[in-house]
Amino acid sequence: MNGKFFDLKKEKQDRMINGALKVFALYGYAHASTDEIVKEAGISKGLLFHYFESKLGTYKFVYDYCTRFLVLELSSQSLPENADLYDGERACLTALLNCAQTYPYLPLFLLNSRQEEVFEALEVSVAKNTTIREAMDALRTKIQCTEEEPSGKKKRLLTFTIEGILLGAYREKAFQATMVLEQVEEYIEYLREHFG
Helix, strand or coil, X not given: CCHHHHHCCHHHHHHHHHHHHHHHHHHHHHHCCHHHHHHHHCCCHHHHXXXXXXXXXXXXXXXXXXXXXXXXXXXXXCCCCXXXXXXXXXXXXXXXXXXXXXXXXXXXXXXXXXXXXXXXXXXXXHHHHHHHHHHHHHHHCCCCCCCCCCCCHHHHHHHHHHHHHHHHHHHCCCCCHHHHHHHHHHHHHHHHHHHC
16 A cells, blocks of 8 residues: 555545445445556546555555444444443444444455455455454453343344344435434344343
């Protein structure tokens, strides 16, 4: 990656990052086209390769950038006193959706990147997902847990619910971070009321 990328105006940086995020999120690494990325970003292909050298370079940069952005957002989250599993997951989701205010396809990119089939992209995904998981776990360690098995069925149900709502919003082309958070909070309250 050419370090001069950060000399560009923030608006242009974000346009390039958002273009790449959208294309990689929607098509995956194997089917993502650099032609589509430059079209979304409103730049020339030469400029894309000037800053990132290749499609893989673009993918690596975007993943690294998003990971750093999300980890920073996670570290700024706080939990209420006597926080439970639901509060921890809400805080993680809030951090993710705060990032989506600037980078709307970041959540979909992270979700779909776990399914990559191209080795080079999967290798990047595994390394970065480990970093993200560690940041989320650091936030979750602040939870006062009264349950014997906090990572059991209830946690999986909550994870599937959150991912389902996120994916549904993208599929329906209706993703808005605030609406997703409101919808997830309704489900969190339902799950808390019925499953403790």
